[in-house]
Amino acid sequence: MTTDAATLPAARTGPGLWTRMMKGQTGPVCVMLIGLFVIWYIGAIFMNMPGQLDRYARAKQDWTVSQLVEATLNQDRPVLPAPHQVAAEMYKTIFATKITSKRSLVYHTWVTLSSTLLGFGIGTLLGILLAVGIVHVLTLEKSLMPWVISSQTIPILAIAPMIIVVLGAIGLKGLVPKAMISTYLCFFPVTIGMVKGLRSPDHIQLDLMRTYNASRWQTFFALRWPSSMPFLFASLKVAIAISLVGAIVGELPTGAQAGLGARLLAGSYYGQTVQIWAALLTAAFVAAMMVVVVGLFEKRVLERMGVRA
Amino acid sequence: MTLQAVVNNVAPMPASKDVVVDIQKMSLTFQTADGPVYALSDVDLTINRGDFVSFIGPSGCGKTTLLRVIADLERATAGDILINGVSPRQAREDRAYGYVFQAPALLPWRSIERNVTLPLEIMEISKEERVKRAHDALKLVELNGFEKKFPWQLSGGMQQRASIARALSFDADLLLMDEPFGALDEIVRDHLNEQLLKLWARTNKTVAFVTHSIPEAVFLSSKIVVMSPRPGRIIDVIETDFAKDRTLDIRETPEFLEVAHRVREGLRAGHSYDD
Ligand SMILES: Nc1ncnc2c1ncn2[C@@H]1O[C@H](COP(=O)(O)OP(=O)(O)OP(=O)(O)O)[C@@H](O)[C@H]1O
Numbered sequence A: 001m002t003t004d005a006a007t008l009p010a011a012r013t014g015p016g017l018w019t020r021m022m023k024g025q026t027g028p029v030c031v032m033l034i035g036l037f038v039i040w041y042i043g044a045i046f047m048n049m050p051g052q053l054d055r056y057a058r059a060k061q062d063w064t065v066s067q068l069v070e071a072t073l074n075q076d077r078p079v080l081p082a083p084h085q086v087a088a089e090m091y092k093t094i095f096a097t098k099i100t101s102k103r104s105l106v107y108h109t110w111v112t113l114s115s116t117l118l119g120f121g122i123g124t125l126l127g128i129l130l131a132v133g134i135v136h137v138l139t140l141e142k143s144l145m146p147w148v149i150s151s152q153t154i155p156i157l158a159i160a161p162m163i164i165v166v167l168g169a170i171g172l173k174g175l176v177p178k179a180m181i182s183t184y185l186c187f188f189p190v191t192i193g194m195v196k197g198l199r200s201p202d203h204i205q206l207d208l209m210r211t212y213n214a215s216r217w218q219t220f221f222a223l224r225w226p227s228s229m230p231f232l233f234a235s236l237k238v239a240i241a242i243s244l245v246g247a248i249v250g251e252l253p254t255g256a257q258a259g260l261g262a263r264l265l266a267g268s269y270y271g272q273t274v275q276i277w278a279a280l281l282t283a284a285f286v287a288a289m290m291v292v293v294v295g296l297f298e299k300r301v302l303e304r305m306g307v308r309a
Numbered sequence B: 001m002t003l004q005a006v007v008n009n010v011a012p013m014p015a016s017k018d019v020v021v022d023i024q025k026m027s028l029t030f031q032t033a034d035g036p037v038y039a040l041s042d043v044d045l046t047i048n049r050g051d052f053v054s055f056i057g058p059s060g061c062g063k064t065t066l067l068r069v070i071a072d073l074e075r076a077t078a079g080d081i082l083i084n085g086v087s088p089r090q091a092r093e094d095r096a097y098g099y100v101f102q103a104p105a106l107l108p109w110r111s112i113e114r115n116v117t118l119p120l121e122i123m124e125i126s127k128e129e130r131v132k133r134a135h136d137a138l139k140l141v142e143l144n145g146f147e148k149k150f151p152w153q154l155s156g157g158m159q160q161r162a163s164i165a166r167a168l169s170f171d172a173d174l175l176l177m178d179e180p181f182g183a184l185d186e187i188v189r190d191h192l193n194e195q196l197l198k199l200w201a202r203t204n205k206t207v208a209f210v211t212h213s214i215p216e217a218v219f220l221s222s223k224i225v226v227m228s229p230r231p232g233r234i235i236d237v238i239e240t241d242f243a244k245d246r247t248l249d250i251r252e253t254p255e256f257l258e259v260a261h262r263v264r265e266g267l268r269a270g271h272s273y274d275d
């Protein structure tokens, strides 16, 4: 009786639960997620099946379909691990392990995150400085822009080992070289976005500053910089995500001992696919969170600038 | 009274002889991809201190360009221009004028008050003084109470008034206004015209005012400059002598209609030249 009383009013208020759910973001996102899990499970069954059938054949063991399915979803080293295996691994390495331990995913995430953030910071600063130079000095635009663009045509996988080795030779190891790779990747969207942003004021606004006989710096701080904020944040969202990619890539060539990249590498050495996927999903989650944080920051800044809600 | 003050009181020439803008044989040609555009040709113009000069003429006849030359936003290709006896560039560097653009051009991320204080910030005036002057300027355009609002929270007419307050805030003696009321409806426009006239009568500023409207030009001006296009030239200069404290009622008087008629004739003559 009491349960009825509790559930009924909820069911009766307004439009159906389904309609309400699908109106916001939650509904569609849930449906997407469920669909993804279904596909993932089916994929896991089929990709792990040949191996499992081999094993049955070698052991001359009989099997039923339900046994087969259960086995494919619980292998030790599956081709494609099932979601619950990855979840269990993540739970074990994130929550059930001391974070100082080398087995803790939190520890590895922190190692990667610290160089991501360092690289992101330096890259953003560098990107902004380059943009300021390009916007204000004509010769810089002509001489610098081609380099900025061609720097990104070289695959990062080709550059990363060189940076690691060269910096290693002058005694820089660990955090800094990885951060440099992040910097290398993330200054680019910031420069491109900020060149556009700093040039976004209208002619009429620039003329206005001219009638006040404003100096370049006054025009910069009063007009160009505030105008460029939306462009800056759009670039930062791209930059922080690829900064993480840079840090992970930076961990691969040296066979680093710690970091999400190291987990990926170790996982692939020993065929620990579950570990690889756990590291991958953690990386994706961290990237998403960082983009969300930049987004929140953007909202705060634009709100304070009085931008219409 | 100090000696200096006495001298200042006595020395000024008769006000009408005090020349603010002196343009002689000025021409301006834009070099564009499809050949030269002769925007202004052989312009002679004198604006005295305290004048309210309107520029009227068909679209493309160079009114904006002329104002921009005075403001040193555009360089003349020939001729002599003196603003307050110095070059336009020097005058701009002296912050000799306030410019009101055709669009309000308010910075969207600044409140109305901070938009009005923008020129004062650039002129490095103290914060206290800035707020006080913004308050006074906003009062002149009847926008007090809207200091903390952002531009998008104001109507188009209010935004344009805010931009006038911004041009008034640093108290330049010369006001250059490029169709400031062009986008407003008739009633608001009439109201702002009256306010502008009062402001002018009270402060004795010199105003150069571009418009497309004959009644507006006649009502506001002490001097009407009629222009014609291709190339932009001055074809008539009409001086009026309506009382400084006139109201909109004078638009029904024969004198007013007579001046309006002369302006219209001038505009027509300019057009037939074109055909
Ligand atoms: N920067 C420029 N480059 C090339 N041509 C220009 C430029 N600015 C103006 N012109 C040309 O100069 C002429 C005069 O333009 P201007 O803007 O002064 O006209 P206007 O009288 O203000 O017209 P409107 O009443 O429509 O505002 C026009 O033919 C225009 O095309």
Ligand SMILES: [Mg+2]
Pocket (backbone or CB within 6 Å): B063, B064, B065, B178
């Ligand atoms: Mg114009």
